[in-house]
Every structure is written in structure tokens, then in C-alpha cells.
Amino acid sequence: MIQDVLKQLGIEATNKGTSTGSDWFGSGAEISSSSPVDAKHIAKVATTTREDYDKVVETAQKAFKDWRLVPAPQRGEIVRQFGNKLRELKEPLGKLVSYEMGKSLQEGYGEVQEMIDICDFAVGLSRQLYGSTIHSERPGHRMYDQYHPLGIVGIISAFNFPVAVWSWNTALAWVCGDVCIWKPSEKVPLTGVACQKIIADILKENDMPEGISCLINGDYKVGEFMTTDKRIPLISATGSTRMGKIVASTVAERLGKTLLELGGNNAIIVTPDADIKMTVIGAVFGAVGTAGQRCTSTRRLIIHESIYDKVKDAIVAAYGQLKIGNPLDENNHVGPLIDTDAVAMYQDALKRVVEEGGNIIVEGGVLEGEGYESGCYVKPAIAEAENHFDIVQHETFAPVLYLMKYSGDVENAIELQNGVAQGLSSAIMTNNLREAERFLSHAGSDCGIANVNIGTSGAEIGGAFGGEKETGGGRESGSDAWKIYMRRQTNTINYTTELPLAQGIKFDI
Structure with missing residues (x-):
């Protein structure tokens, strides 16, 4: 199956993984791509040397010297063609995402749909890169600000969204006039090769210079090529908080810019006025979708004591209906973790929550036997815990959900929700208008994303995506996130024969 998918995407097993557009090359050691679905080898990709x-x-x-001079709407036309090609290749690319990363087939298709959606957004944006006109205090002067391309945008993406996050950055950066160099996760190199092949063909068909879209492959050492490189003014990095701190300090040392999308420790508050059915759907999908390997995955469920047992019983019953197995089988809800290291992290989290005083109410464990040969399939687990537990305070990239009680009013729940180092996504389940507005107020959720009556995952591209605190503070995708990919310039034009100074200063000669 996978060889047919690669063929549809125009990838040969001998392709090298480093590209500067239409040409493929790579002279470094090869890395192997294997699927967590069945542990089978897919292909080898050459890594990037310093040369x-x-x-x-x-x-x-x-x-960049040529691309920045192409009118923005024409740059948008290239992105439009890219989006249309993704529509044609949605099925094979979605299957590759699912097989190489391990997420469900529907989520694989959904990730490619995110790419298509951000292309549509970027096409419209290409005609809306607005500046502002500002009234000058000096007569006969016009003042305004405008935005110019930065240059090269370096993109470091994570394994869990192997194509969508890259497209969030590139689609906007391209219409802004930037060129991009992408280092995908070494755990999912083939999806990077596939995407680069698609855009390289489009650039070639339009007689555009190679180098508008570039791909490099390898481990963190290859990423360091970019983070230490003064030629790259912006680094957009997605990954763990630990990784983000290293990237941030390295780029800051050379006074570069960073866009960081780091860890999450997301909670859903469930108040006495919540719709229990909606709560169960949002919480279960948020906790087990992508096998808990989303930065927006639901990690904590903060439930009012008056309905705690009712919600707990409903959640436990729903977990009993989950089907775990090959993610390309659409009857399954949960696929594998990315690798056995992730499995070890999952097992350690369940051990530690018990050691800290928690109570496992839905047993976890590693699945064995037919269909589970990769050793990466685990049971989604639920534990009763306290917010202050050390293991609860840290993100576990696996399907482990922590349940905890709150008493009194919603302010107590919000305090618990905010009482972690991360600040990405949050949600409240309530039909009480006052509780909802309190949650969204200045004194409410401290996260970059705050939802009412939906879960913590499933962000739309129209809104800016990102979080606060140890999540990094970056914003990608919609709203005015495009501004990070440009440099702002203030311009003043004097159309008189006089030269008055600002602030009324006199200087006569």
C-alpha cells in the first residue's frame, strides 16, 4: 500500500531528502523512516551536511531577491496552485501522514485539509497586507507604516503534525514575500519530502526560482545550523518546552526573531451547568485523539464536586467503547504512539501518578499480539490526581487523562486550570453565561486559546494559534499572525517646501 502512495506522490525510494526546489540532493548519512503502525521500514532519506x-x-x-519583487497577489497565485494540487493529492498525502506518524486516517486527511484551508486563507491575505495611515503633527506631511518581507524563514516542525504546521508557516511567509527552509522531524522525513516535491513542481511549472521552498533533513544538529545562522532572521519552532528554550536563547544571542509553539497542559473545566454529553465527546476526543500526541490534547479534567461522579462514570464508560489499532482502519479510534521511547514515557507517567498518591481508574498498558507488533500501541488511561502533583504539572505526550475535583464557584476551577507552567489551550463546559464570560475575562483563562462548550483541540486556521507562558508566546495561522513574517517600516513624506521639525523644535541656519 505505502509504495503505491509514494508513487502517487511522485516519490521514488531512491530520492534524497535534501532539496533546494526542483533538485534533490543530499550527501549526509541516511535516516530510516519506519511506521509505528506495523514497525515496517518505509524508506531511507539522506541527511543534510554542513556543505x-x-x-x-x-x-x-x-x-529571495527575485521573490520579494513579485507582486503579493501573484505570490498568492502560486499558493493557490499549491492548495489545488493538495486537493488532488489529499488522499495519498493523508495516507502517508497517517502511516508514517501513526494518527488515524481521518486525522491524516484532516491535516491535509488544514493545509488546503491555510492556502485559501493566504491567497486572500495576499491582497490584504495592510499598513496604516497616521496623521502627522507637521503640516504638509504624510506618515504611514508598511510591511516588508524578512528574508529567509527557518521552520522546525514536530512529528505530531508533520505537514500542517509547516503549511501554516510557509503559506503565509510566501505571500509575505519570504522564502522558507524547513527541517521536519527526523521521525517523519518522508512527509517532508512529499510536500517539497509538490511545491517544487509548482514552482518549476511557473518558472519561479528554486529556493523559494527548501528542505533539510536530520536531527537537532541540522536544526542548529539554522538557529545559529545570522542569515535567517526568523526561526519558527514547534516542539517541547525544553527544545524551545534552547532555540529561544540561541536565536536571541544573535538578536534574531523566534516564533515558538511549545508544550501544552490543557484543561477542561466542567461546571454544574455543563451538558454532560457534550463534555464527554469533547473530553474523550481531546484526550485520545492522535493518541494524546497533540500540543492541544486534553490532559486535565477539572470537575465540580457536585457532578464529579456522574461525569467520571460517563467518561469511563466512553473509554470502554474505544477501539485501538491500525489507524488506517477507520473503525479504530486510537492509533499507536510515535515510537517505543514515547511508550516508555507513558508508562513512567502512570507509575509516577500512583507514587504521588493518584488513583488509576482506567488501566493503561502496552498492547501485544496480532496487529500490535510495533510495540507502540497503548491503552488510553485515566487517573484521579491533584493539580499540584509533579507529573500533572508536566506534559506527558500520551493518552493519559487526569481527573480532579473543584468546589465552590468557577473562580476556584480557573485557578486550578491556570496553575501550571504551560498556557496553550483551555475550555469550559457550561450553559451559565456568567461562568462562560468569567472564564473569558481578563481574570479568566491565561491561555492563548480559550473555548466555551468545545474541547481543547481542533483549532481552526482563521484564528491565531498559540499560547502563553512556557508555550512560548508565538502565534501562527490566522488573524494577524502574518505580521511575524514581515518587518515593519514607518515612512514620513514631506510634500512642502519647508522642513518643520517634530515636537516644535526650532533649528534655524
Whole structure:
């Protein structure tokens, strides 16, 4: 099956994984792509050497000089064609995402749909890169601000969304006039090769210079090529908080810019006025979708004591209906974790929550036997815990859900929700208008995303995506997130024969 998918995407098993557009090359050691679905080897991809990398950057720099002069609506036309090609290839690319990463087939298709959606958004944006007109205090002067392309945007993406996050960055950066260099996770290199092949063909068909879209492959050392490189003014990095702190300090040392999308520790507050059925749907999908490997996955369920047992029983009953197995089988709800290291982390979390005084109410464990040969399939688990537990305070990238009680009014629940280092996504389930507005107020959720009567995951591209505190503070995708990919410039034009100074200063000669 997978060989047919690769063929549909125009990928041959001998392709090298480093590209500066239409050409493929790579002279570094090869990395192997294996599927967590069945542990089968898919292909090998060549990694990027320092010499390769410098060639990529030089090609990108050359391309930027031409690309920045292409009118923004024409740049949007290239992105439109990219989105249309993704529509044609949604099925094979979605299958590759599902098989290489391990998420359900529907989520694989959904991730490609996110790519299509952000292309549509970016096409419209290409005609709306607005600045502002500002009234000058000096007569006969016009003042305004405008936005210019930055140059090269370096993108470091994580394994859990192997294509969508890259597209959030590139689609906007391209219409802004930037060129991009992408280092995908070494755990999912083939999805990167597939995406690069698609856009490279489109650029070639439109006689656009290679280097507008570039791909490099390898581990964190290849990422360091970009983070330490003064030629790259912006680094957009998605991953763990630990990784983000390293990236932030490295780029800041050279006074570069960063866009960070880091860890989450997301909670749903369930008040006495919640719709229990909606709560169960939102909480279960949020906790087990992508096998708990989303930065927006639901980690904590904060339930009012008056309905705690009712909600707990409903959630436990729903977990009993989950089907775990091959994610390409649409009857299954939960696929595998990315690798056995992730499985070990999951097992350690369940051990630690018990050691800290928690109570496991839905047993976890690693699945064995036919269909589970990869050793990456685990049972989604639920534990009763306290918010202050050390293991609860840290993100576990696996399907582990912590249940906890709150008493009194919603302010107590909000305090618990905010009482972690991360600040990505949050939600409240309530039909009480006052509780909902309190949750969304200045004194409410401290997260970048705050939802009412939906779960913590499933963000739309129209809104800016990102979080606060140890989530990094970055914003991607919709709203005015495009501004991070540009430099702001203030312009003043004097159309008189006089030269008055600002603040009424006199300088006569």
C-alpha cells in the first residue's frame, strides 16, 4: 500500500531528502523512516551536511531577491496552485501522514485539509497586507507604516503534525514575500519530502526560482545550523518546552526573531451547568485523539464536586467503547504512539501518578499480539490526581487523562486550570453565561486559546494559534499572525517646501 502512495506522490525510494526546489540532493548519512503502525521500514532519506546546508541557504538568498519583487497577489497565485494540487493529492498525502506518524486516517486527511484551508486563507491575505495611515503633527506631511518581507524563514516542525504546521508557516511567509527552509522531524522525513516535491513542481511549472521552498533533513544538529545562522532572521519552532528554550536563547544571542509553539497542559473545566454529553465527546476526543500526541490534547479534567461522579462514570464508560489499532482502519479510534521511547514515557507517567498518591481508574498498558507488533500501541488511561502533583504539572505526550475535583464557584476551577507552567489551550463546559464570560475575562483563562462548550483541540486556521507562558508566546495561522513574517517600516513624506521639525523644535541656519 505505502509504495503505491509514494508513487502517487511522485516519490521514488531512491530520492534524497535534501532539496533546494526542483533538485534533490543530499550527501549526509541516511535516516530510516519506519511506521509505528506495523514497525515496517518505509524508506531511507539522506541527511543534510554542513556543505549541503550552505548551498541551501545560498540558493534561498538568491531566490529571495527575485521573490520579494513579485507582486503579493501573484505570490498568492502560486499558493493557490499549491492548495489545488493538495486537493488532488489529499488522499495519498493523508495516507502517508497517517502511516508514517501513526494518527488515524481521518486525522491524516484532516491535516491535509488544514493545509488546503491555510492556502485559501493566504491567497486572500495576499491582497490584504495592510499598513496604516497616521496623521502627522507637521503640516504638509504624510506618515504611514508598511510591511516588508524578512528574508529567509527557518521552520522546525514536530512529528505530531508533520505537514500542517509547516503549511501554516510557509503559506503565509510566501505571500509575505519570504522564502522558507524547513527541517521536519527526523521521525517523519518522508512527509517532508512529499510536500517539497509538490511545491517544487509548482514552482518549476511557473518558472519561479528554486529556493523559494527548501528542505533539510536530520536531527537537532541540522536544526542548529539554522538557529545559529545570522542569515535567517526568523526561526519558527514547534516542539517541547525544553527544545524551545534552547532555540529561544540561541536565536536571541544573535538578536534574531523566534516564533515558538511549545508544550501544552490543557484543561477542561466542567461546571454544574455543563451538558454532560457534550463534555464527554469533547473530553474523550481531546484526550485520545492522535493518541494524546497533540500540543492541544486534553490532559486535565477539572470537575465540580457536585457532578464529579456522574461525569467520571460517563467518561469511563466512553473509554470502554474505544477501539485501538491500525489507524488506517477507520473503525479504530486510537492509533499507536510515535515510537517505543514515547511508550516508555507513558508508562513512567502512570507509575509516577500512583507514587504521588493518584488513583488509576482506567488501566493503561502496552498492547501485544496480532496487529500490535510495533510495540507502540497503548491503552488510553485515566487517573484521579491533584493539580499540584509533579507529573500533572508536566506534559506527558500520551493518552493519559487526569481527573480532579473543584468546589465552590468557577473562580476556584480557573485557578486550578491556570496553575501550571504551560498556557496553550483551555475550555469550559457550561450553559451559565456568567461562568462562560468569567472564564473569558481578563481574570479568566491565561491561555492563548480559550473555548466555551468545545474541547481543547481542533483549532481552526482563521484564528491565531498559540499560547502563553512556557508555550512560548508565538502565534501562527490566522488573524494577524502574518505580521511575524514581515518587518515593519514607518515612512514620513514631506510634500512642502519647508522642513518643520517634530515636537516644535526650532533649528534655524
